[in-house]
Amino acid sequence: MGDVYIQGVDMIRFGRFPDRSLTSLGAEAALLALDDAGLNMGDMQAAWCGNLGQAGGMVGQRVLQEIGQTGIPVVNVANACATGATAFREAWMGVKSGLYDVVLAVGVEQMGRGLLGGAGGSKGISKEGLLGSGIMPCVFAEAGVEHTRSYGTTFEQFAKVSVKNHHHSTMNAKAMYQKETPLEDVMGAEMISYPNTKLMCSVNVDGAAAAVLVSEKKARELGSGRAVKVRASALTSDPYSDRDLVMPDINTCTRNAAAVAYEMAGVGADDLDLVELHDCFATAEILHYENLGLCKDGDAGRLIEEGETALGGRIPVNVSGGLLSKGHPLGATGIANIYEVSTHLRGEAGARQVEGARLGLTHVIGLGSACAIHVLEKPA
Amino acid sequence: MSEKVESSGPLPAVPYIKLPAGGDPYLEGQKCSSCGAVYLGQRMACGKCFSRDKFEAVKLSDRGTLHVFSIVHRSFPGVEVPFVSAIVDLEGGGTVKGNLVGVEPEPGSVELGMPVEVFFDDAGRKDSDGNSYVSYFFKPAA
Numbered sequence: 001m002g003d004v005y006i007q008g009v010d011m012i013r014f015g016r017f018p019d020r021s022l023t024s025l026g027a028e029a030a031l032l033a034l035d036d037a038g039l040n041m042g043d044m045q046a047a048w049c050g051n052l053g054q055a056g057g058m059v060g061q062r063v064l065q066e067i068g069q070t071g072i073p074v075v076n077v078a079n080a081c082a083t084g085a086t087a088f089r090e091a092w093m094g095v096k097s098g099l100y101d102v103v104l105a106v107g108v109e110q111m112g113r114g115l116l117g118g119a120g121g122s123k124g125i126s127k128e129g130l131l132g133s134g135i136m137p138c139v140f141a142e143a144g145v146e147h148t149r150s151y152g153t154t155f156e157q158f159a160k161v162s163v164k165n166h167h168h169s170t171m172n173a174k175a176m177y178q179k180e181t182p183l184e185d186v187m188g189a190e191m192i193s194y195p196n197t198k199l200m201c202s203v204n205v206d207g208a209a210a211a212v213l214v215s216e217k218k219a220r221e222l223g224s225g226r227a228v229k230v231r232a233s234a235l236t237s238d239p240y241s242d243r244d245l246v247m248p249d250i251n252t253c254t255r256n257a258a259a260v261a262y263e264m265a266g267v268g269a270d271d272l273d274l275v276e277l278h279d280c281f282a283t284a285e286i287l288h289y290e291n292l293g294l295c296k297d298g299d300a301g302r303l304i305e306e307g308e309t310a311l312g313g314r315i316p317v318n319v320s321g322g323l324l325s326k327g328h329p330l331g332a333t334g335i336a337n338i339y340e341v342s343t344h345l346r347g348e349a350g351a352r353q354v355e356g357a358r359l360g361l362t363h364v365i366g367l368g369s370a371c372a373i374h375v376l377e378k379p380a
Numbered sequence: 381m382s383e384k385v386e387s388s389g390p391l392p393a394v395p396y397i398k399l400p401a402g403g404d405p406y407l408e409g410q411k412c413s414s415c416g417a418v419y420l421g422q423r424m425a426c427g428k429c430f431s432r433d434k435f436e437a438v439k440l441s442d443r444g445t446l447h448v449f450s451i452v453h454r455s456f457p458g459v460e461v462p463f464v465s466a467i468v469d470l471e472g473g474g475t476v477k478g479n480l481v482g483v484e485p486e487p488g489s490v491e492l493g494m495p496v497e498v499f500f501d502d503a504g505r506k507d508s509d510g511n512s513y514v515s516y517f518f519k520p521a522a
């Protein structure tokens with residue numbers, strides 16, 4: 001079976017676009033990706049569309065109504081914060097299986113402001129603030145505190161993740177924010193759920209990203225010299241673990257997906273040149289350094305302290321600004337990560353370019369849970 | 381002869397709180413007798429070992445240790461903050477999430493691994509029909 005390549009990939013600038021329709025955002029990203037590939041809708045043999053907010057609303061078909069209705073199969077995908085990456089993976093499977101040579105994957109989301117999280121069922125009384133908290137900043141704070149319990153990780157170390165990612169986004173015009181946030185600002189920001197302050201929570205934004213995936217045969221035929229090879233695609237759900245239903249286990253499904261991805265790609269974490277991982281909260285990034293094998297268990301605090309994951313460090317993480325600063329439009333996030341890594345592998349990332357990037361990894365996780373990892377390789 | 385209307389006492393805030401008539405409230409788990417996994421609520425089959433029809437209702441301990449916590453300063457409108465959201469491993473099995481009370485809601489006042497007790501009290505909230513509820517809370521063990 002041949003390899004699958006990303007022939008075109010792009011994203012719109014993330015931001016708040018209350019006056020625009022969801023489908024126009026998705027359509028814009030799709031057109032950008034088609035242009036990047038040098039192809040048009042008439043070349044696409046199938047499409048996958050990731051969106052959460054209107055999961056029942058045939059968003060994929062509506063996007064094609066904006067840019068070209070050719071009657072191809074369209075599949076709408078919802079998988080929490082792994083939605084975009086899952087749409088990409090399903091498109092990858094379509095090509096990998098040999099069924100298609102050219103397909104489109106789109107991820108798009110329009111978000112409200114404010115807290116995400118479960119208030120429990122509508123029956124009886126609300127459990128929020130009665131039986132602890134189900135808001136996302138708290139769920140990921142508790143996951144971070146587990147790391148503190150095991151390894152003594154400090155509030156300051158968690159906060160340094162935000163300082164780094166906000167710094168990175170000053171070099172990314174497509175990020176929601178381009179603003180430095182010194183450590184004292186991050187630690188002194190409004191406390192949302194200890195140890196996550198407001199500047200340690202990802203930004204709810206509107207956004208869209210898209211990719212055109214092609215078979216090896218098609219990539220050779222097109223001969224653009226910019227096709228990024230998909231070395232691995234992995235998707236997991238949460239296996240049983242003792243506390244999982246009370247305390248979502250974001251670690252095990254990430255570790256399982258990483259193991260599958262590294263094996264499929266035939267590489268190890270040491271071979272990676274950059275990583276875009278799911279920093280939905282600053283606490284989460286620390287956990288994923290270890291979950292993805294970027295360092296030994298217990299070393300993540302040191303990794304951020306010593307700048308190893310900053311641009312210019314040993315293994316730059318979230319040079320796009322991450323979900324913390326670029327923004328987190330749920331259905332688009334996974335494909336936007338793939339755009340970021342692809343852009344570095346093509347050597348087109350400008351001021352934030354990771355020099356000599358040859359191999360990169362993208363990671364997203366949706367609570368409930370779903371984890372998707374892709375390993376991408378520089379155009380030959 | 382008219383039947384007596386069932387007394388409308390407080391209701392359990394979640395189904396795994398049991399309020400026996402004339403007895404003390406307790407938390408109930410469903411234990412898989414094949415592998416020992418403990419769930420809050422019934423399953424079709426065990427998530428860990430897939431056994432079917434092996435669940436037995438067990439009374440969960442009212443003692444445990446604080447696994448992790450967060451101090452919540454911003455929540456949904458109307459929710460009183462700050463409060464300590466806590467995840468507690470109960471002695472003998474079962475993990476539950478709830479509010480830890482009887483400590484200052486500050487990082488320095490909450491000790492990871494500290495022994496805690498489960499107690500039951502009025503939830504302080506009523507549903508739209510005016511029903512009262514009993515919930516469980518954690519406090520530092522005496």
Ligand SMILES: [Zn+2]
Nearest residue numbers: 412415426429
């Ligand atoms: Zn079992």
